[in-house]
Amino acid sequence: MLMVATGNKAVAAAVKEAKPSVVAAYPITPQSEVVEQIAEYVMSGEMQARYIPVESEHSAMTACIGASVTGVRTFTATSSHGLLYMHEMLHWAAGARLPIVMANINRALGPGWNVWAEHTDAYSQRDSGWLQFFVADVQEAYDTTLMAFRIAENTGILLPVMVNLDGFLLSHIMQSLETVDPGDYLPPMVLPHAIDIDHPASYGTLTGPRDHFKFRWEIERAMRNSPAVIRDAEEEFSRRFGRSYGPTEEYLCEDADILILSLGTLGREAEVSVDILRKEGIKAGSMRIRWFRPFPDLDLGNRDLVVIDRGYSFGFGGVLADSIRSRYRDAQIYSVIAGLGGQEVTYDDIASFVRERKMGDEYWFGVDA
Amino acid sequence: MNDRPDRDCMSEIPKTEYLEKTTTACAGCTSSLALRYVLKAAGPDTVLVVPACCTSILQGIYPHTAFNVPVYNIAFAAAAACASGMSEAFASMGKKTNVIVYAGDGGTVDIGIQALSGALERGTDFLYICYDNEAYGNTGMQRSGATPIGARTTTTPGGKTDAKKDLDRIIAAHNIPYQATATPAYPKDLYEKVKTALATPGPSFMHILVPCPPGWRIPSDMSVTVGKMAVKTGSFVLWERKFGELTISSPSKTAMMRRAPLREYLSLQGRFKGISDRAVNELEQSIEKNISLLAKEEAGEC
Amino acid sequence: MFEIRIHSRGGQGGVTAASLIATAAFLDKKHATAAPFYGAERRGAPVTSFVRIDCEPIKIYSQIRSPDLVIVLDASIMETVDVLQGMQPGGTVLINSPHPVDLPGVNVLTIDLTGVALAVDLVVSGSPILNTPVLGALAKMGVISRDSAENAIRSMFADERNIRAAEAAYTELVV
Numbered sequence: 001m002l003m004v005a006t007g008n009k010a011v012a013a014a015v016k017e018a019k020p021s022v023v024a025a026y027p028i029t030p031q032s033e034v035v036e037q038i039a040e041y042v043m044s045g046e047m048q049a050r051y052i053p054v055e056s057e058h059s060a061m062t063a064c065i066g067a068s069v070t071g072v073r074t075f076t077a078t079s080s081h082g083l084l085y086m087h088e089m090l091h092w093a094a095g096a097r098l099p100i101v102m103a104n105i106n107r108a109l110g111p112g113w114n115v116w117a118e119h120t121d122a123y124s125q126r127d128s129g130w131l132q133f134f135v136a137d138v139q140e141a142y143d144t145t146l147m148a149f150r151i152a153e154n155t156g157i158l159l160p161v162m163v164n165l166d167g168f169l170l171s172h173i174m175q176s177l178e179t180v181d182p183g184d185y186l187p188p189m190v191l192p193h194a195i196d197i198d199h200p201a202s203y204g205t206l207t208g209p210r211d212h213f214k215f216r217w218e219i220e221r222a223m224r225n226s227p228a229v230i231r232d233a234e235e236e237f238s239r240r241f242g243r244s245y246g247p248t249e250e251y252l253c254e255d256a257d258i259l260i261l262s263l264g265t266l267g268r269e270a271e272v273s274v275d276i277l278r279k280e281g282i283k284a285g286s287m288r289i290r291w292f293r294p295f296p297d298l299d300l301g302n303r304d305l306v307v308i309d310r311g312y313s314f315g316f317g318g319v320l321a322d323s324i325r326s327r328y329r330d331a332q333i334y335s336v337i338a339g340l341g342g343q344e345v346t347y348d349d350i351a352s353f354v355r356e357r358k359m360g361d362e363y364w365f366g367v368d369a
Numbered sequence: 370m371n372d373r374p375d376r377d378c379m380s381e382i383p384k385t386e387y388l389e390k391t392t393t394a395c396a397g398c399t400s401s402l403a404l405r406y407v408l409k410a411a412g413p414d415t416v417l418v419v420p421a422c423c424t425s426i427l428q429g430i431y432p433h434t435a436f437n438v439p440v441y442n443i444a445f446a447a448a449a450a451c452a453s454g455m456s457e458a459f460a461s462m463g464k465k466t467n468v469i470v471y472a473g474d475g476g477t478v479d480i481g482i483q484a485l486s487g488a489l490e491r492g493t494d495f496l497y498i499c500y501d502n503e504a505y506g507n508t509g510m511q512r513s514g515a516t517p518i519g520a521r522t523t524t525t526p527g528g529k530t531d532a533k534k535d536l537d538r539i540i541a542a543h544n545i546p547y548q549a550t551a552t553p554a555y556p557k558d559l560y561e562k563v564k565t566a567l568a569t570p571g572p573s574f575m576h577i578l579v580p581c582p583p584g585w586r587i588p589s590d591m592s593v594t595v596g597k598m599a600v601k602t603g604s605f606v607l608w609e610r611k612f613g614e615l616t617i618s619s620p621s622k623t624a625m626m627r628r629a630p631l632r633e634y635l636s637l638q639g640r641f642k643g644i645s646d647r648a649v650n651e652l653e654q655s656i657e658k659n660i661s662l663l664a665k666e667e668a669g670e671c
Numbered sequence: 672m673f674e675i676r677i678h679s680r681g682g683q684g685g686v687t688a689a690s691l692i693a694t695a696a697f698l699d700k701k702h703a704t705a706a707p708f709y710g711a712e713r714r715g716a717p718v719t720s721f722v723r724i725d726c727e728p729i730k731i732y733s734q735i736r737s738p739d740l741v742i743v744l745d746a747s748i749m750e751t752v753d754v755l756q757g758m759q760p761g762g763t764v765l766i767n768s769p770h771p772v773d774l775p776g777v778n779v780l781t782i783d784l785t786g787v788a789l790a791v792d793l794v795v796s797g798s799p800i801l802n803t804p805v806l807g808a809l810a811k812m813g814v815i816s817r818d819s820a821e822n823a824i825r826s827m828f829a830d831e832r833n834i835r836a837a838e839a840a841y842t843e844l845v846v
Contacts, residue, residue: 004693
């Protein structure tokens with residue numbers, strides 16, 4: 001069905017199709033519309049989920065954990081401080097090997113209070129064992145949420161999945177959306193270690209130094225399996241529903257001398273910059289990174305890389321830039337820190353990052369001269 | 370007999386404003402009305418501790434603030450813990466600065482209750498004010514534990530199916546020196562209670578009902594009237610407990626003698642449109658029960 | 672690409688107007704994006720929202736800098752907000768006003784949306800609804816088709832007064 005929807009409503013519409021049994025809900029700007037729309041679906045009967053209006057985000061994730069381990073599909077959504085408030089439980093969900101799906105509407109951290117787009121919230125959870133995707137439009141938000149359930153529940157993975165949307169820039173923007181009936185693209189969830197009265201077990205008990213590291217390795221092993229599983233899920237999605245996704249979205253990269261790398265809506269804005277630069281004879285291309293965890297292999301070649309980070313790791317550097325630098329030792333990177341707290345970054349700005357690039361440098365947009 | 374009995378009493382309230390007219394409050398916001406009186410009672414030697422809530426935004430956008438007392442903004446779950454640390458620090462310096470938490474209902478009854486309970490249990494010397502608009506106002510009116518049964522919010526589009534959490538009895542179970550309820554529709558009562566709270570060493574708690582035009586779906590110029598109706602119908606009872614001894618305040622004493630019908634309060638508010646008879650019944654019963662318990666407590670029976 | 676900026680006050684439905692316009696454009700088989708810009712989202716506070724309409728997919732997410740059309744749903748906003756910011760000479764401003772308004776360098780269209788809403792009793796919580804009648808005005812201006820305006824309104828609102836108000840605005844607006 002074709003309709004117009006915001007990023008938030010698209011996520012809710014996908015969750016409706018995924019038919020979770022339990023949804024934990026706690027409001028935070030700019031996510032609230034996700035759980036509000038789900039409340040409407042539950043009230044109207046379009047969704048049969050048990051809706052738990054929890055009293056905090058820490059409880060939202062914990063409620064999802066409690067529900068998920070019984071073997072049912074679960075969902076919650078948050079942003080920013082809410083994500084950080086559930087931090088210990090994010091680690092718990094991954095360690096407990098639970099296929100929870102969560103939408104994170106990327107928002108800056110306070111103080112001062114700022115409700116606009118920034119990726120530091122998601123960046124700060126990168127060690128947790130969650131898979132993470134970053135999307136750039138309403139259709140992709142819908143499609144990726146559907147794919148997330150399939151990927152998470154794959155028995156070779158069984159890790160939670162976070163779908164990231166730029167706060168306000170995507171969460172609140174209306175664009176066209178085609179909804180689908182997933183059918184058995186999302187088969188019933190089977191959790192091998194679900195609570196079973198007939199085969200009782202203790203979950204997460206005291207685990208000593210001789211054993212704990214083995215469980216930690218199991219998480220990483222699943223992470224290493226995940227690229228193949230994600231690719232399968234994306235290919236199957238394309239086969240059934242006609243839209244293709246991959247670890248990156250590339251625009252005019254093949255013959256490019258310079259690549260602009262970014263996450264989220266900046267990647268689309270960058271395509272407009274690419275068109276402007278090409279008219280000036282600068283062969284730029286845009287490579288929007290979709291998979292953040294697992295971090296994908298990238299076809300970077302020998303090009304100059306202008307890497308835009310919409311977040312930061314203080315005392316270290318832009319996280320996307322650092323991710324590339326650490327994997328591709330010879331990469332020539334111009335690291336741009338832009339868009340923090342919803343700072344406006346236009347296609348003209350991105351074009352100027354490319355024109356004025358100083359390879360090896362880090363540039364804080366709006367701060368440095 | 371004075372036909373404007375409040376006029377003389379109101380003139381005792383200081384004229385100095387600590388809340389400038391430049392807040393970004395909604396037209397008709399009774400929380401900012403209440404806060405004006407809170408700050409008049411507290412005076413300048415005060416720090417407000419404000420978790421995520423409407424008041425966070427009322428201050429305005431950097432680099433400006435509409436408040437003429439120090440305001441410390443803090444994370445949502447943490448106001449009482451922050452106040453706890455601050456109060457101890459002032460005490461260590463021998464300072465008598467008022468530490469006042471000014472928090473919404475969501476930040477008190479839901480996400481903030483752990484920190485609040487701890488701060489009360491430790492005997493923290495501060496005043497915690499919960500201004501209650503019965504929803505998560507700052508994020509667009511989602512239900513909180515303080516939302517009454519039957520009320521429509523964006524996450525209870527068909528009306529909340531659970532009763533309002535009895536915050537006051539939870540606080541009472543902590544046996545703190547001073548606890549009170551108030552609403553800015555009775556500003557003198559509110560002002561006096563803040564003064565009493567601040568003069569009482571140890572933890573004080575005030576629960577202030579603040580009718581909210583966008584949340585309750587009332588016209589902006591009806592918010593004070595609706596506040597009065599809350600008291601007149603017994604939906605919200607004004608009282609104070611000093612060292613465990615309860616006194617019901619006079620507007621509620623009057624209301625208890627002859628309560629206005631609950632429907633007169635509900636019908637003013639769009640959030641109760643279409644409320645089921647069952648929910649109305651539950652509201653009635655909880656009013657009856659609350660009033661009965663308070664009356665018995667005041668009379669010394671139990 | 673056609674870019675529209677809408678100025679209103681919180682609670683007047685300016686953000687919904689943007690959604691309705693985008694929906695109508697979508698029904699006209701065009702690409703459209705609509706976005707609010709949240710400042711202090713308080714009832715009565717100035718709010719700005721945006722719509723882009725294009726025949727090609729829209730890749731721009733940054734704010735509109737040079738709108739082709741500015742809509743002012745509450746004329747009192749003009750006392751504190753520069754509603755003409757970024758406008759090119761010859762751009763159009765549509766103002767909710769019962770009287771003509773004079774602004775230098777731009778085409779000004781005025782229409783009494785408040786009057787239109789009050790005339791059909793399209794009032795919620797004491798405020799007249801402006802976001803549906805404004806669609807009638809836009810249809811008269813040719814920004815969206817009349818049919819799509821009507822279908823967009825119907826997709827969001829069941830109350831027929833919204834359609835009547837839009838039709839009255841369509842009739843009343845002199846372009």
